[in-house]
Structures are given as structure tokens and as C-alpha cells.
Amino acid sequence: MGFSCCPFSLVFFLTIFSCLSLSLSQQPYVGKSTTACSIKDSSNSVLGYTCNGVNRSCIAYLTFRSFPPYDTVSAISHLLASDPSQISDRNSVSKAKTFETNKLVIVPVKCSCSGELYQVNTTYVIQHNDTFLLIANNIFQGLTTCQALEDQNSNLTTRLLYSGTRINVPLRCACPTKNQTELGLNYLLTYLVAKGDFVSSIANRFGSDTGWTLQANDLSEHNPTIYPVTTLLVPLKNPPSGSEIIEPPPPPPPSLSSPPSSSTEKDSNKTWIYSLLGAVGGSVVILGQWYLVYEYAANGSLSDWIYNDSKDGIFLSWNQRIQIALDVATGLNYLHSFTTPPHLHKDIKASNILLDSDFRAKIANFGLARLAEGEEGQFSLTNHIVGSIGYMAPEYLENGLVSTKLDVYAFGILLLEILTGKEIAVIYKENMNLSHALSAVLSDEVDQESLKLFMDFSMEEKYPYELAKFVVRVTYSCLEKNPGARPTMAEIVHSLTITLSNSMAWELSKTT
Template identity: 30%
Template sequence: MNLVRKPHLKNLPLLLHFLLFLLHFHFLCSYGYYYTTQPLRCTDTSRVCTSFLAFKPRPNQTLALVQSMFDVLPNDVTVEEGMGGYIFIRKNCSCAAGMKKYVSNTTFTVKSSEGFVDDLVMKAYDGLSLWPNTSRRRAKNGAVIAVRLFCGCSSGPWNYMVSYVMREGDSVASLASRFGVSMDSIEMLNGIKNPDNVTVGSLYYIPLNSVPGEPYSLKNDTSSAPIPAPSIDTHSDIRIDAIEVENPVVFTFEEIFSSTDGFSDSNLLGNGTYGSVYYGFLRDQEVAIKRMTATKTKEFLAEMKVLCKVHHANLVELIGYAASHDELFLIYEYAQKGSLGSHFHDTQTKGSSSLSWIMRVQIALDAARGLEYIHEHTKTHYVHRDIKTSNILLDASFRAKISDFGLAKLVGKVNEGEIKCTKVVGTYGYLAPEYLSNGFATTKSDVYAFGIVLFEIISGKGATIRTEGTVTKNPERRSLASIMLAALRNSPDSMSMSSLRDHIDPNMMDLYPHDCVFKMGILAKQCVDDDPILRPDMKQVVISLSQILLSSIEWEATLAGNSQVFSGLVQGR
């Protein structure tokens, strides 16, 4: 009699799954990525704070790569003093509504087609990330993964928290000495009962009262020299050579004329408020050239003053300038995909390249980051005063950059937020009510205009719409804001949004997550509140859009490639 029992075939998949789990567990333990850390609990889902993550880059992880991984700017990175090799990354930390735990959001672009996504993410972030929600997907080069990072907001006497992964040789005593805090504060914050019993590879929180590290010094960071002044009519009382700028290139009129084929119509990209914009090929690179008359010296100088001092991935880059006896020229990087507005309102562009929902959210987030930067993170703060979809440009990867700073005004210090304007400027449909009534331009005026942009992203319609008259048959113009606000009033939640659905861009062909569209609609509604005090600032807008993008990427991942919407168009990180 054969007493050896044969394994049942139906249990084979379960057995294989278990074996894969053991191999995966062994991988994590061998690299030190197995830990029991849980995010800090929270209750106030409206709370946002500044936190820091301690990260030790590998030799192949450059500053640019770290910025991309953590979705930060160079001035968000500080360096630990001494030879520890750590950097500290400043991130906004918020209380996630569904989890009721503190996390910070970012995205990770897979650079390999080998292995599993979660393994690559855990290894890249070296214990600073939560387990990614990817259901053990195989890696695919170019895929974008939503990642949540450990962070914390202090509810005690400290100003900041640092997320730190314990290494071999670390102890509570060494961390206390290293960060200049007491052992008691680390033990109390982390619930450590025995300071000699800490786990290598687990994450701990370090309380701090000051920003850790020193500013990251960029190589070749040399002081800039004033640029020579082009020949502008002497009636102007502003001199270009008085502007402190960072090495823009001075081009000759002959170069400009040749690169645009003599300003031919075939090179004309569009006409703006203050001049025409031409495509050019100048010194081996594609450029956009704004052509203005010498009477527009004020606007010319305004753009020079801002763009020569302010540099950000989501602001159009000024390359140089040129001038003749009666014309002025500004030369910018070229945006291959045109303006955001052209994809909604230009019949030729609109039919050829419909923007998916994910692309729209990414574009909104990019533009929000650029606006937040000039509002809060520059040495002197600015109000743009002309935010609209035609001033949001898209590069070859559909990443957004804010352009046209001809109306930008200096705000000054943080508490000097209002500018009295002798003349209201901007574009009808985007102008905040308080700016129209009293001429005060503030950062909240830009927030209002950005809310209109969000409504356009949802609806695909312009800031003003021609509708049939309610009293007469003559057409009348209505603001998009009034139409969308009415639709939101009749859509109490994402499950009952039939009224809002009537105003969602049909070019998306119903391929969008309803809850995310609804959340963006509510965010836009907050941005266009009649009371500027009640509008969010751009920092809050960036956080909200980051969460919407995270949810949208997770929604797209659930489609598992069975839909054309899974297009991989969210690239570039």
C-alpha cells in the first residue's frame, strides 16, 4: 500500500505563492528593509506641517535624482555637517484622511524591467517609504508608482520631526548626541521602553526645534555679473544693466531675424497681450521668441527682473534677450506641446491630442508648484497677475511651466501681501472680485485665477462661455465659475454628481475616477471663494493636488492595462 500522499494540484498555486513570499521576505531581510514601523496616528485631517526625512544617497543617486524621487526643489535639501553622508529632505506632511496617519506623498519612476515594483521602491527609499500598494506587480521601465513616505507633525514642544532609519552602530544615545536633543525626548516620542533595544532597519522619529543640516551648495554656483544694456530709447527711466541677473545670453538682431526665417508666418506661434511669439532655432536649440515694440519696455523689464532671478522646473526658463532700435526680444525655452489652453480651445490641437485625466492632474500640480514657488519660496515674493491656461505651457513630456511674467509684481516680505494697482490688468474671467473692485493684487488673486484654470481642466471649456440668453434669444456671456459652482451645488458628493458630470470634458470619454474629479471641483470652488481670506494658499493647493494625483494613479493602476487609459503618459520624474 502506498502511504505517500500526493499533493493536490489545486493547492499548487497557493504553495507557489507561499514560496514566493518566503523568497521576498528573505530579500527584504537581506537588504535590511523588513521593519515593523507604522506611521504616526493623527486625527486632524486638515493639518499640514513641515517635516524632514534623513536619507543617505548612494553614489549613483545624484541631487537631481533625489529631487525627482522625493519631489522636492534644491533648496528643500540640506546636508549633515561632518562626514556622515546624510542629507535632510524637507517635505510637507499631512494627515491622510483614509488612514488617519501622517504621510507625505511622492511618485517614483521605475528605471528597470527586472524584479518587482515594491522591491525597487523599498530599496530606493531605504526604509523611508510605506509598503507600496502595487499587488506585487512586475517592474516595467517608465512606470510611475505612487509612494507614501513616513513623516510626522509635532503635537508637543518641538517644531519639526525627522524620519530616521536606524543603522548598524546607531543607538538612542548616539542619535541624541548627533541631533542635539535629549534621549528622553526620542524615547517618549517613539514609545521606547528600553533604549538598548532598538531595531536596525526600523524607522524612528527625532524631534527638533531647528532645521537640520546646512544648505546644499551647488557646484559652479558663481555670482552673476550685470548684463550689458541693449540700445533702448533713452526716454525710458529704467536701465536693464541695473538688474541683477544670472547670465542670460545676449543675442543680435540678425540672429533673431535669421532663426525665425525673417519672422515668417509659418514660424508664428501666437499673439499675446504684449507681443507676438515666434518659433526659432537659435545656436543649436529650439526657442520661443517674444517680439515686442520698444514702447513695451516696462513689460520687457518686468519679465527680465523675474525670470533672471527666479528658476524652477515649473517656470518657463529665460535663455536671453536681444534689442534693436525699435524692438525688444525675449528668448525662452521652447514648449513643444504648446499651451494648455490650446489643447482645450484650439480646434486643430484639441482634435489631435486629447489630454487624459492623469495628464490633467499632473499639469495642474506642475502649475501649482510653479505658482507656489514665486509666492513663497523666492527671496522676494511675486504675484503673477495673469494666470490662465494660455500662460501654462507644456513641454515634450506634457509637463507644465508657467509663462508670461510681463504683469508680475513684487510682493515683498511675507506680511506685505497687497499691491495697489493704478490699473486693473489681466484677463476677464480670471480676475478676482476684490481685484476688480479695489485694485488690490495679492497672492490670493492668483489663487482665484488658478481656481478658474482647474475648472477649465475639468470641463475643457473657456473662462467665459457664450450661452443662449434666458430672457432674449440673443447669446450672452457667462463666467465658467458661475456655471461650475452651480453644478457643484447640485452635486453634494462624488456619488451624486450628475449635475457636475454634465460639465466634464467629453474628450475624456468617461475615463476618470469620479471621486478625484469631484475633489478637484471642490478645490477649485475653494480657490474662487468671494472672500480671499477663505481661499487656500498655493501650498495647500499643491498638497491637495498631490493627493488627487496619488489617488488617480492608484485608480489607473486598478485598470491593470485593460483600458486604453493606461497609457504611461505620466512620465518625467
């Protein structure tokens, strides 16, 4: 009789211990697993955060970095299943607000348990060439994972994602544990980690405590490493407000709309433009003559690296190529969007891209640069057609139409050369129709053989296939015959920024 009570006592003890453990335990940080789509290890929260809080449902907060077309209150609220009124209130903006690209937006959501995991349920309609990885990391920026998407859409595979299909998307959120509520922590914010972020800087940004944030994510002071395109839970006493995420704006650029009053001022303005693009360190007068002082390009021009079989046996890696493309896109975006009036370079090509000792790209040779004289979305005309063969957009060659979309087209050609390791003249000889060549790569959903043949063989297939196809798609959009169908450089910068973050995470996932 006495012996029979032991199992009951043991069960009672284990039940109490289990409840206590759940109330005190925090959520494991997802780590480097977000690009390893075949790994579904729930121990690191790759499928979502465990339902271990005091409440099975609560108000939580997500962060999201705006980008077209998800750059308005209504679009973000629809994408993330949030109330537009609450988004406008939390960010102190109107419901008609359009956010600048890459603005960090606070998104209030209803977080609830679904089985053993917390999540916000939303949906997404598949677009052409989408994959679970691209949806998770590019569209939702890490608020879900490819593993979670596969798990909750088990009737689909990456190869069966047809355009127009609506899928379920579980967004990562969590409710405070008993331990957290006893400390007065009433909310958890799901923060999207970006390059250069640290746990301490994220906590400070939202008025939280670094120790609380480390504990919330099961991280230690000895190993606080976090990675881009992952989420970090930030415990908060009070709801976050837009004022807490406002960053100091960059200094306004001087206007270039008025003609310089002297040749010295004219040269100074040119130097200022070049300097902001990283191509020059300044200017100097020697014996009455002005000279531009260029930063030393320790690694020469980009053409030296992508057209030759090797450079002392060294090849540009996938990440280096994407970083170079992003550097060039960022420089062009500055010319197009942050100078008044906008300027265009008109001679973007591999030989005009210089590489420093860290393989960071600098745009050089502004000899053909000019003002973009047309209004937004409009064109100006010229009869003086100049540029580099293969890089000039069709509307410019055929009709003399000038706009910032000329640089976008030339950038698409440059991106094509970066991916293939071939000069545009060689590519034209192999296939005169670039659209058909790119379409063949994008339509190959079976064994990626077309992609392997398309990419520079010197990379030895050491690149993430899905991200490579995404960059091919960006290239395709840049080379649209209709200039109005081409993306802006701001959109390209966003796409390449996300690609670089994903690529870095992919590279880390390959390391032990």
C-alpha cells in the same frame, strides 16, 4: 487502531507546517488595488497586513508627509494615534514644531493584531464631500485603503458619509516574522511610496537591505515594481531617526529685495525668475540688445488644447490635465513662497501657459508681474487695475487690493477651464454664479450626473469620479469671494500632487 492515529498525525503535521509557514512568510505588496474600492481581495493585503509575526503586538513606525492642517507634531500625533513626545524624539524636533509642507515625518505607533490583521486604530471625523477613497488616499496618504475603511465601517457607504460622523480608521502596520527576527530585524516601517521611488532607493534611505525589503513585501528582483499611494514595509535593525530622512535642501534663491544696480542685472534677475518657472532657457545679447530665449513650446498654449473641439483628433487626458495644473501651481508657489520678497504673476490664463513636447506646462508672459508688497496675510493697494477679464479677483476689481491670493483666484478660473474645456466667458454665459454651478456638482451624491455634465465631454468620462469631485472642490476653494478663505499655492500643490498620484494609480488599476 493503527489506522486511527493517521488523522492525528496529519493534523499535527499540518499544524506544524502552518506555523512554520506563518513564521517565514512575508506580507504581500498591495499593488494597484488601492483605488479599486469595490475589490476586497485580501490576498494582496488590501485590507491590511496579516497577523503572522512573532508577537501579536509591537512598536512599529509609519511615515507621513506633512501638509496643512496636519503639519504639526500635535496634529500628526492626533491623526495617527501616536504619542507626540515620541514623534518629536524620532524626528529630533520640539513638540511645538510645525513641519514644512511635504516633509517626511517618522511616526512611532503601537501595532497590534485585530482579528487576523495588524493595524493601528485611529478615528477621523468626516468633512463635507469626503469619500472613503479621498480619506484613505488624500488625508491618510495610503496608510489605509478605501476597502479597509468600508470593511471596518460597514454601517456606512460612500453616499452616507455625513459631515461630523466619526469613523474607524485602521492604519497599515506589521510586526517582524520569525524569519526576520532571526536576521536581527526588529522593526518594520510602513513607508508611503511616492512618484519616482524604487525599492532599492527606499531601502538605502533607511539603511536597510534591498533584498530584505523585497522579501518583506513578497516582491522579487524580477518584478520589483511599486506604485504611488501604496505602502512598502521596510525591515530595520534599529529604530529609524529623523537624520535618516533628511534630504539635501535646494540651493537658496538669490534675494530680489535690493534693486538691481544696472539694467543688465535687472534683466538677469528677470531671466532668473523666468528660468526657475521653466518658461525660458536664458538670455543673450545680440548687437547690444538683450533678448530672452524661450524654450520651444512644441504643443503651443494650453488654450489651443482646451478651448477647441480637438487638436488633430487628440484630446488632453485626465492625467495630463492634472499634471498641467500641478505644473502651473508649482510655478506660482515658487513665486509666492521662494522668492524674497514674494512675487505675483497677475495674468495667469490659458493663453499664458505653454506646453512642451511632453505636455509639461510653462508659465509665460510676466508683463504684469509685481512684488507682493504686503506682509504675510495682508494686502497692498493700487488704483491701476489691469488684467484679463474673467480672471481678476473681486477684491482687486472692486477695491484694488493686491496679494498673492489674486493668483490663487486666477488659478481657480484656469482650473475651471481645464476641467470643463470651456472659456470662462462661455461659462459665465451659461451660469453667472460660479459658486452655485460648482455647488451643484459637489452636492450631487446620487448618480454624478451633474459632474458628467460639468466635465469636458472630450474626456469621455475617463476619469475617477471621486478625484474629479475633489478637484472641483479645490477649484471652489480658489474662487472664494473672501481672499482669506482661499488656500495658499503650497496647499494647492499638495492637493494636486496627491490627486496626480491617485490618478496614476487609478489608471494603472484599469490595466491588466
